[in-house]
Amino acid sequence: LAGENLRSAAPLEWREACHVLRDVASALGIIHSRKLLHRDVTTRNVCRVADGRAKLIDFGALTPMGRVRDIVGTPPFVPPEALDEQRLDARADLFALGAVAYYVLTGKHAYYAHRFRELIDVWRFPLAPPSSLSSDVPPALDELVLSLLSLSRSARPQNATEVFQRLTAIADLPAVEGPEVAQAYLATPSLIGRDRALGVARRYTERLQRGRGAVLLLEGDSGVGRTRLLGAFTLEAKLRGCATVRIAACDVDIGPFHVVRA
Numbered sequence: 001l002a003g004e005n006l007r008s009a010a011p012l013e014w015r016e017a018c019h020v021l022r023d024v025a026s027a028l029g030i031i032h033s034r035k036l037l038h039r040d041v042t043t044r045n046v047c048r049v050a051d052g053r054a055k056l057i058d059f060g061a062l063t064p065m066g067r068v069r070d071i072v073g074t075p076p077f078v079p080p081e082a083l084d085e086q087r088l089d090a091r092a093d094l095f096a097l098g099a100v101a102y103y104v105l106t107g108k109h110a111y112y113a114h115r116f117r118e119l120i121d122v123w124r125f126p127l128a129p130p131s132s133l134s135s136d137v138p139p140a141l142d143e144l145v146l147s148l149l150s151l152s153r154s155a156r157p158q159n160a161t162e163v164f165q166r167l168t169a170i171a172d173l174p175a176v177e178g179p180e181v182a183q184a185y186l187a188t189p190s191l192i193g194r195d196r197a198l199g200v201a202r203r204y205t206e207r208l209q210r211g212r213g214a215v216l217l218l219e220g221d222s223g224v225g226r227t228r229l230l231g232a233f234t235l236e237a238k239l240r241g242c243a244t245v246r247i248a249a250c251d252v253d254i255g256p257f258h259v260v261r262a
Contacts, residue, residue, distance in 0.1 A: 001055055006100060007043035011107040014137050018171035020046070021101050022164055023054035028097065029160035032090040033238075035065050039088075041096035042074045043103050065089050075116050076109040080123065080151050083116060091153040094163060098148025098156075105141075106133040110149050123151055140170045194229055201233040205240055 006012075012020065024046055031038055039061040047055045061072045067087045071078070079095035082088060102110040111122045130145055131137040144166050150156050157163050168175055197218075204216050218233075220226045234244045247262045255261075 001047045001049055001057070003047045003049040003055075005044050006046045006048065006054070006104055009048055010043065010104045011134060012104050014105060014134070014141060015171045016052075017101065017104045018141065018167045019052065019173060020048060020054040020104065021097065022167040022171075022173060024056050024097060024100065025160045025164040025167065027056040028090070028093050029164065031062075032065075032093070032160055037063055037065055037068075037088055037090070038093050038096075039063060039068075039082075040073050040077075041093050041100060042077045043100055044074075046100060063088075071116060075113040075119055076103075076111050078116065078119065079153065080119075081153055083119065089153075090159055091156045094148055094156055094160065095150075095153070097160075097163065098145055101145045101148065102130055105130040105137055105145070108133060138170065140166075144170065194225075194232070197229060198232060198236075202236065205237050205242065208237075208242065209240065 006020065011017075024041065028038065028041070038056065038059065040058060041056065045056065045058045047057055049055060065088060067085070068082070069085070071082055071085075073082070073096070077096040077099040079092045082092060099110050102108070110127055111119060113119045113122050127146065127149060129137075129142040131139070131142050144157075144163070148156055148163070157166070167173065201216065204214055207214060218226055218230060234246065237244055247259050
């Protein structure tokens with residue numbers, strides 16, 4: 001990627017920082033929707049390209065959410081629960097995003113440490129708000145950054161979507177990304193020979209968005225790709241803003257109409 005990382009670019013004007021941080025939150029939202037963690041969200045791993053947008057890079061530490069035995073990452077961006085070997089969820093990456101935000105706004109680390117073991121002592125001191133180092137930072141952005149950097153994960157925002165929405169409101173950014181923008185974050189195998197079926201599903205989704213419900217039944221022999229096609233249907237629906245619920249037959253008790261009942 002042609003551009004510069006956020007470590008080189010910091011500090012940024014607060015509105016510009018919100019724009020960049022929102023791009024990272026959007027990328028994290030896609031990663032977390034797949035039940036994965038980046039685990040190395042740092043200023044070096046966010047590249048600001050020529051048009052001003054930010055790209056999250058370096059997925060070498062990617063791991064499923066849950067209990068993780070190894071501690072990886074850059075100390076100032078690692079949350080307490082990672083050192084305590086607790087189960088990790090999206091809020092671990094959001095802590096790192098808060099550390100990125102603090103550096104982007106102030107040019108200084110919120111919790112500066114060279115080694116993981118030094119963090120225990122660093123966390124004992126109260127954290128000064130970004131506005132104490134950069135006076136133009138508004139109170140709402142101060143509040144968001146400090147909540148992301150909370151040592152208790154229960155006090156942090158619960159997901160990247162919440163962070164995206166709060167940054168949108170604070171800096172008065174365009175409210176939503178279109179489906180084509182969200183689609184650009186995804187890398188999935190192309191479906192071959194399924195244009196007609198996908199077209200039918202799109203029409204049903206459009207009807208749903210106009211308030212007209214319907215049922216679509218997908219049938220076929222085992223091994224022809226029903227699950228893959230169903231995944232493509234639901235992914236497109238999500239990108240259009242629909243809520244989806246998925247019930248797998250293997251996850252419920254066997255019996256008459258067991259999937260429907262679930």
